[in-house]
Amino acid sequence: METSSVTMVGTKTATSSTKHHAKIAVNRFFANRLAVSGSILVLFISLICILAPVLTSYNPIEMNVQDRLKPPSASHWFGTDEFGRDVFTRVVYGSRISMGVGFSVVMITSIIGLIFGLYSAYYRRLDNFLMRINDGLMAFPAILLAIAILAALGPKMSNVIIALSVVYIPTVARAIRSVAITVREQTYIEAIRALGGKSWRIIWLHIAPNCLSPLIVQATFIFAYAVITEASLSFLGAGTPPPEPSWGNILNDGRTIMKQAWWMTVFPGLSIMMTVLGLNLLGDGLRDLLDPHTNKAKK
Amino acid sequence: MGGYLLKRIVSLLPVLLVVAIVDFIIIHLTPGDPASVMLGSQATEEELAKLREQLGLTLPIYTRFFQWIIGILQGDLGWSIFMDMPVTEAIWEHLGPTLSLTILAEIIAILFAIPLGVMAANRRGSWMDQSFMTFAMLGISLPSFWIGLNLILLFAVQFNWLPAAGYQPLSSGIFNHLKYLIMPAISLGIMQGALIARMTRSSMLEVLNENYIRTAEAKGLKMWIVTYKHALRNAFIPILTVIGLSFATLVGGAVVTETVFNIPGIGKLIVNSVLRRDYEVIQGTVLMIAAAYVFINLIVDILYAYIDPRVRYDKS
Amino acid sequence: MTLLKVKNLKTRFSTELGEVTAVDGVSFHVNAGETVGLVGESGCGKSVTSLSILRLFRKHSGTKLAGEIFFEQKELLTSSMEEMQEIRGNQISMIFQDPMSSLNPVYTVGNQISESLMLHQKLSKKEAYEKTIEMLSLVGIPSPEKRVNDYPHQLSGGMRQRVMIAMGLCCHPKLLIADEPTTALDVTIQAQILDLMKDLQEQLQMGIMLITHDLGVVAEVCDRVLVMYLGQIVEEASVETLFENPKHPYTIGLMKSIPTIDGKRGEKLHVIEGMVPSLHQIPAGCRFAPRCPFADEKCRSHPPDLIEVSHSHKARCWHHERIGIGGGNAIAIGNQ
Numbered sequence: 001m002e003t004s005s006v007t008m009v010g011t012k013t014a015t016s017s018t019k020h021h022a023k024i025a026v027n028r029f030f031a032n033r034l035a036v037s038g039s040i041l042v043l044f045i046s047l048i049c050i051l052a053p054v055l056t057s058y059n060p061i062e063m064n065v066q067d068r069l070k071p072p073s074a075s076h077w078f079g080t081d082e083f084g085r086d087v088f089t090r091v092v093y094g095s096r097i098s099m100g101v102g103f104s105v106v107m108i109t110s111i112i113g114l115i116f117g118l119y120s121a122y123y124r125r126l127d128n129f130l131m132r133i134n135d136g137l138m139a140f141p142a143i144l145l146a147i148a149i150l151a152a153l154g155p156k157m158s159n160v161i162i163a164l165s166v167v168y169i170p171t172v173a174r175a176i177r178s179v180a181i182t183v184r185e186q187t188y189i190e191a192i193r194a195l196g197g198k199s200w201r202i203i204w205l206h207i208a209p210n211c212l213s214p215l216i217v218q219a220t221f222i223f224a225y226a227v228i229t230e231a232s233l234s235f236l237g238a239g240t241p242p243p244e245p246s247w248g249n250i251l252n253d254g255r256t257i258m259k260q261a262w263w264m265t266v267f268p269g270l271s272i273m274m275t276v277l278g279l280n281l282l283g284d285g286l287r288d289l290l291d292p293h294t295n296k297a298k299k
Numbered sequence: 300m301g302g303y304l305l306k307r308i309v310s311l312l313p314v315l316l317v318v319a320i321v322d323f324i325i326i327h328l329t330p331g332d333p334a335s336v337m338l339g340s341q342a343t344e345e346e347l348a349k350l351r352e353q354l355g356l357t358l359p360i361y362t363r364f365f366q367w368i369i370g371i372l373q374g375d376l377g378w379s380i381f382m383d384m385p386v387t388e389a390i391w392e393h394l395g396p397t398l399s400l401t402i403l404a405e406i407i408a409i410l411f412a413i414p415l416g417v418m419a420a421n422r423r424g425s426w427m428d429q430s431f432m433t434f435a436m437l438g439i440s441l442p443s444f445w446i447g448l449n450l451i452l453l454f455a456v457q458f459n460w461l462p463a464a465g466y467q468p469l470s471s472g473i474f475n476h477l478k479y480l481i482m483p484a485i486s487l488g489i490m491q492g493a494l495i496a497r498m499t500r501s502s503m504l505e506v507l508n509e510n511y512i513r514t515a516e517a518k519g520l521k522m523w524i525v526t527y528k529h530a531l532r533n534a535f536i537p538i539l540t541v542i543g544l545s546f547a548t549l550v551g552g553a554v555v556t557e558t559v560f561n562i563p564g565i566g567k568l569i570v571n572s573v574l575r576r577d578y579e580v581i582q583g584t585v586l587m588i589a590a591a592y593v594f595i596n597l598i599v600d601i602l603y604a605y606i607d608p609r610v611r612y613d614k615s
Numbered sequence: 616m617t618l619l620k621v622k623n624l625k626t627r628f629s630t631e632l633g634e635v636t637a638v639d640g641v642s643f644h645v646n647a648g649e650t651v652g653l654v655g656e657s658g659c660g661k662s663v664t665s666l667s668i669l670r671l672f673r674k675h676s677g678t679k680l681a682g683e684i685f686f687e688q689k690e691l692l693t694s695s696m697e698e699m700q701e702i703r704g705n706q707i708s709m710i711f712q713d714p715m716s717s718l719n720p721v722y723t724v725g726n727q728i729s730e731s732l733m734l735h736q737k738l739s740k741k742e743a744y745e746k747t748i749e750m751l752s753l754v755g756i757p758s759p760e761k762r763v764n765d766y767p768h769q770l771s772g773g774m775r776q777r778v779m780i781a782m783g784l785c786c787h788p789k790l791l792i793a794d795e796p797t798t799a800l801d802v803t804i805q806a807q808i809l810d811l812m813k814d815l816q817e818q819l820q821m822g823i824m825l826i827t828h829d830l831g832v833v834a835e836v837c838d839r840v841l842v843m844y845l846g847q848i849v850e851e852a853s854v855e856t857l858f859e860n861p862k863h864p865y866t867i868g869l870m871k872s873i874p875t876i877d878g879k880r881g882e883k884l885h886v887i888e889g890m891v892p893s894l895h896q897i898p899a900g901c902r903f904a905p906r907c908p909f910a911d912e913k914c915r916s917h918p919p920d921l922i923e924v925s926h927s928h929k930a931r932c933w934h935h936e937r938i939g940i941g942g943g944n945a946i947a948i949g950n951q
Contacts, residue, residue, distance in 0.1 A: 034436070136317025136896065139589040141551025144569070145325075148585050150571040152328040228442050232555050235444055236570055251445065255559070258448065259456050269445035277440035284436075364731050384630045462848035509718040513671055516710075518731045518782070522696075607721055608766045 035285020041278025049095045058086035060093040061243045069261050079263035081253055090245035091271050094160060097246040097274065101160055105226040106219045108165040109172045114215060116169065118178025118203050121184055122225050127177070134170040142167045142225070143232055150238045152183060160230055160239050167229070168222050175218045176211050183210045212289035219232075221281035224276045231272050247272050303611060307600045311593055318589045319371070323364055326582040330355075337380065337576045353380070376583030381575045386583035389568060394455025396466050397564035399476070400556065401549040403484035408492035409542065413531075416538075420507060421526060432500065438493025443552045447559040448485035448541075454482060464561040483560045487552050491545040498541040502534035509533070535606050543599035547592045618790050618822040619668070619707075621643040622683040626660075626667045629677035635894035637663045639846040640682075645790065650823040651814065652832065652837035652854070654869065658891055660846040661826045662712070665792045669703055686790070705735040708783035712795040718767040724751075724778045725763035728785055735786045750781040754811060767811035773804040780811065787819055794826045809836050830869055834858060842866050845891065845902040848921060852928040862930035862938055864907045901933065924925055 029035055048055065067084035070076055078087035116134075120127040137145070149163035183189065184207060192202055233239030234248025235255075242249050247268040254264025334350040355363050376386040380430065417429040434543065455463035461482055467475045506512065507530055515529040554566030561567075565584060572580040604611045619830050626638035638660045645651045653661045668691065672678035684691040686707060691699065703709075706830065711717040719727060728750060729743035738746060744763070751759035754777040767775055783791055793812065799803040813836060816823055825837060833840055833854065840857045842850040842865065850863040868887040889906040892898060900917050904910040913933055921931040932938065 028631075084553075132313045132317055133321075135314045136321055139314060139318050139547070139592045140321070140585065141547040141588065141592070143551035143554055144585055144588060147554065147569060147573060148322070148325050148581055149328070151576070151578070151581055152325055153330070224440070231442055232444060235442075236555060236558055238570075238573060251448065257449065258452060262452060265445075265452065267447045269442070269448070272442055272445065273437075273440055276442075277437065280436060280440050423673075425675065474803045507673065510711060510713060511719040513666075514711060514717045514779075514782075515719065516671055517669060517703055517709040519705055519734060520730070521700060529719050529722075533719070609720055609768050 002056065005040030022061055029285065032285045032288060034281045035288070038278050038281025038283075038285055041274055042282055045095060045099060045275050045278060048092055049099050052092045052096060055092050056089040058089040060085065060089045060245045069257070071261075072263050078267040079261065081250070081261070081264055082257060087250065087267060090250055091247065091268055094245040094247045094250060094268065095271065095275075097157065097240050097244065098230060098272070101157065101164065101230045101240075102226040103224045104161045105164045105168060106223045107167045108161070109222055110215060110219050112165070113169045113172025113218075114176055114208070114211065116173040118180050118208060118211065120173065121177045122199065122203050122207070130173070131177070137170045138174075139165070140167075142229055146229060146233055147236070147238050150233065155238050155241045157240050157244070160233060163233075164226050164229060169220055169226065172215070172218050172222065175214055179211050179214050180207050183207045217287045217290060220279055220286060224279035224283065227272065227275050227279070303604055304601065311597060314593055315590060318343055318593065319368060319586060320364075320587045320591065322582055325365060326578050327360065329578070333576075333578060337578075339418055350380075356577075371586070372384055376587065377579035378489055379577055379580045380579040381572070381580075386459060386580050389580060390565065390587060393565045393568040395468060395564075396551050396562045397550070397557070397566060399469065400483055400487065400524055400562065403477075403480055403543065403547065404488035404491065404549055404552075405542075407484055407488040408545065412492040412495035413499050413538070416496040417503055417526060417531060419496070420500045420503035421522075423504060429502075431496065435493040435496045435500075438489050438598075439497070441489065442555075443486050443490055444495055444555040444559045447483060447556055449484055450482045451559075464559075465561045466564075479560075479562075483556045483562060486559075487549060487556045490552070491549060493533060494545065495538060495541050499534065499538050501529055502537045506530045506534040532606060536603055539599055539602055539606070543596050546595045547588075550588050550592070616647045617644050617685075618647045618649075618687065619824070620683075620685040620899075621664075621668070622685075624664065624667055624682040624684065625680070626663050627679040627681075630882040632895055636897075637846055638667060638893060641843070641846075641848055642682075643841050643851065645822045645824055647789065647822050647848050648657065648816065648820045649839065650813075650825055650837045651838040652833040653824060653826045653842060653843060654828065655832055655843035656828060656891055659843045662794055662845070663826065665794050665826055667711065669707060669709060670699055671709075673911050704731050704783075704788075705786045706788055707790045707792065708786070708788035710776075710779050710783045710787045710791065710796045712798060714772055714779050717779060718775055720767055723764050723766055724770070728778070731782060731785055746785065747781075750785045753815075754778075754781045755785075755807065755891040773800050773808075776800055776804075776808060777811075780808065784815055784819075788821060788924070790822045790824065791816075792824045792826070794824070795828070797832065798827070798829070805832075812836070842869070845897065846894065846931075847902060847931065849903065849931045850929065851921070856925075856928050860928075860939055862924050862928070863903075863932050864909055864934075864938060867938070868906075868917065901931075909938065 008166035062085070064080075064084035067076075067080050068082050070080040070084075072079045076086050076088065078091060081087055081090070091249055100215060116130055120130045140148075146160075146163040149166060150159055153159040153162065189202060189206055192206060197206075210264050230246070231248035231251070234250045235245045237249075239248055242253070250268040251265060254261055254268075257266055302541055305468070329336065332347075332351075334347045334354060335358060338346060338350060351357055355366065358366075376388065376390070378384075379386055379389050415431050419431045423429050451463050454461045462479055465479055467479050469476045511533075512525060512530055515525045520529070550565070553564060554569055556562070557564045558568035558570055565588070569581060569584050571577075572584070621644070622642050624638055624641045625636060625732065627634055627636050629635075635737075637912070641660070641664055643651070653664065655661050666672065667680055668684055668686075670691065672680075682692065689702075690697075691702070694702075718724065725744060725747050728747040729738075729740070732738045732743040732746050733740065736743075736746075739842055748763050750761045751762060756762050756774060756777050762770070762774070767778070771779065780796070783793075791812075796812070797808050799940065800808065809832065812823065815821075817918065823836075825832070827833060837854045839853050840851070841848050842863065844865050850857070850861065850866045852861075857866065858870070861870060872887065887906055888908075892902075892905065898904055899915070901907070901914040901919050904914040907914065911934075917933075919931050919933045920931050922935075924930050924935050
């Protein structure tokens with residue numbers, strides 16, 4: 001009876017302290033104005049992606065020559081391009097390409113990067129091999145590697161996703177590996193191993209959960225890089241091919257007629273900025289929240 | 300110190316090998332027959348056969364790889380079908396503008412980023428810190444080519460102060476050279492500057508909490524000595540890492556910036572080669588850039604040892 | 616002659632959970648040539664007190680200082696930053712707790728000591744270098760002309776602490792504030808360092824403020840002792856008085872937790888019940904009441920003042936008259 005009451009007191013304080021911590025974390029998130037504005041921006045862009053057909057009655061691809069190069073007006077908020085297409089509509093539909101590419105790249109890099117990072121951290125020999133490949137891949141500037149891959153595979157949205165995934169997997173793998181190595185060195189993992197715990201169980205049930213916070217933070221930043229890089233590739237003509245609208249190729253269309261049609265340069269660019277800014281702010285906020293190391297440094 | 304250097308250099312060899320293999324594999328990912336892709340659908344069977352022979356496509360892939368590697372070791376990066384010249388020569392012709400552009404961009408980035416990052420850290424939480432960091436946040440969120448386009452709209456189209464595009468070599472006079480390069484260099488440098496400023500600030504904040512900074516203050520040292528002598532040198536290793544990485548990003552960014560400003564550099568060479576499907580040029584140029592990056596990192600490693608004596612004496 | 620006089624010092628920090636008062640109305644003085652010990656558990660505010668004297672807080676840390684601190688004739692809390700920089704390291708030196716992290720890893724120890732000399736004594740680089748070697752040999756570092764070019768990570772902990780002391784003493788300060796100068800060191804080196812500080816004190820006639828949680832060290836070197844608990848001084852007395860006739864239950868608790876050489880084997884060491892409360896939850900009455908075996912209703916509701924219990928002996932306890940130690944065996948006597 002004695003002991004059970006002691007345990008109860010113990011659990012009670014433990015839950016109240018977790019509640020306390022959760023409350024601090026939530027408070028801290030909402031106190032972090034940047035993180036809050038970041039999530040609002042990301043949410044806003046995501047809504048635009050989903051609601052694209054509701055937001056506009058124009059067709060993003062169909063040409064309409066008598067309406068070419070009209071400046072912004074009540075009927076064409078962002079003006080029209082040289083084929084008379086509504087730029088607002090193209091920007092709205094372009095968000096689906098940018099966010100779609102970004103999201104797919106994040107999913108692929110997170111899963112493959114997590115697997116590579118974890119196994120690399122756990123098996124020393126594999127680590128040597130995988131990390132040499134990682135170093136090699138990371139020696140290529142991101143855009144250049146993507147361009148080379150796309151030059152070989154041809155400009156297509158699916159190829160853009162493949163190229164950007166190859167480019168960013170090493171970044172995720174390296175981040176996961178460094179966290180996983182510190183977890184692996186901890187005494188309780190040693191203890192489980194000494195007790196005969198199976199390797200896959202240790203990796204996935206004990207090490208992997210500790211890597212989730214840094215993975216989420218990394219993924220947010222990768223999303224931001226992927227959106228910028230996709231735009232750059234499409235701008236160069238190596239990414240999403242026309243007439244499919246993407247922010248990068250609208251900018252490319254607008255480049256030659258920049259003097260006459262400033263709206264084709266300004267609006268897609270602002271959309272890229274808003275998206276990337278939102279993701280970066282969110283990433284910073286999540287890192288403050290989830291990564292104890294930077295928290296300590298900030299005190 | 301000698302041991303440290305030797306160890307670093309030896310550790311580069313496998314990385315360089317991986318770089319070469321990855322580069323080779325990517326270019327040979329091309330589905331179908333590169334010769335018919337290059338010549339288009341009107342090509343005759345005879346022309347195709349000739350090109351296949353010239354490209355070495357008749358040989359097995361591993362033979363081609365070893366021939367390529369042996370060529371590289373002899374300083375031969377391949378042959379440009381389109382320009383009808385060695386790839387090394389094509390690179391050499393396009394190198395000057397890219398070097399000028401990236402170096403100027405890096406100088407602009409470092410010159411602004413480090414003092415601003417240090418000031419922000421020293422006055423943590425002040426309005427100055429907050430506005431610097433908001434700008435830095437914007438800086439890492441803007442694609443460099445879009446900044447370039449806006450600069451052109453503003454300074455070339457609107458005010459007509461600077462040329463909208465083009466390039467003049469250093470030999471045409473430094474002023475003329477800079478007149479063409481300043482906008483591209485700013486648009487290219489902003490993101491790197493923002494990254495370096497953010498790293499400087501966070502690294503400084505961490506170091507300013509260290510006990511030895513308190514020791515330095517307790518000695519009665521002036522604030523700027525504490526900041527620049529005692530704190531910045533300790534904070535510099537992560538900053539240097541970002542600067543090292545930034546060279547790679549700058550070269551990558553140069554590909555886009557050179558297209559925007561129509562600068563005849565390496566980036567333009569790569570983009571043109573992609574459009575012309577001049578695969579050996581892509582392969583050779585990408586390899587050279589990746590190798591250059593590996594060597595820049597070697598220099599960064601050497602600088603680590605110079606800045607922090609603990610690296611120098613590290614026996615592990 | 617009074618060297619340092621602290622009056623009603625209050626140091627407040629702002630934290631995520633609100634503002635805390637880490638030092639709450641502390642007053643004391645240090646005379647020239649005297650060693651004053653400041654004792655208490657970690658977190659009691661002793662280190663914060665010492666940092667407050669030199670105002671070693673970052674501008675944006677949100678630290679607020681109130682009260683008065685006189686060094687000789689000068690009031691430190693209202694002095695300008697330039698005046699403080701003139702005093703720091705020159706007239707008041709500080710030796711920090713952790714020699715491992717208190718030296719800058721990227722400069723040689725010689726560089727770090729001569730920096731002070733060039734700044735305050737206006738020595739040339741060469742003179743400063745020679746003086747540095749002299750100081751290193753004074754603090755007992757073997758072959759100082761070699762060690763002067765070493766980086767901190769090349770020295771052992773004891774050597775680094777000696778370097779810290781050399782750095783603190785090189786400008787012949789009038790007051791030395793030593794924050795746990797020997798905690799990180801093993802016992803033989805501890806004794807050497809304390810002896811060294813004592814020797815130098817006699818030579819230079821400086822006042823020493825020794826911050827420690829170790830009563831053994833206090834008994835060995837201090838003239839007067841201040842005992843701190845949760846941001847306040849709870850007892851102040853000469854070292855003899857304090858050890859013979861402690862009047863605060865907390866002081867007695869601290870003394871009972873020292874192992875004695877004649878203590879029986881297997882006898883359990885005394886520990887003070889409970890934990891130091893957080894600064895966010897300061898008890899309403901006497902701050903020590905929740906952990907005090909003698910606390911009653913009055914203690915829990917009314918905070919006692921620091922009052923003079925006999926000549927130059929002060930204690931902050933409602934029941935000081937009934938508290939003391941009996942015989943050689945440190946036991947508190949109370950009515951309960």
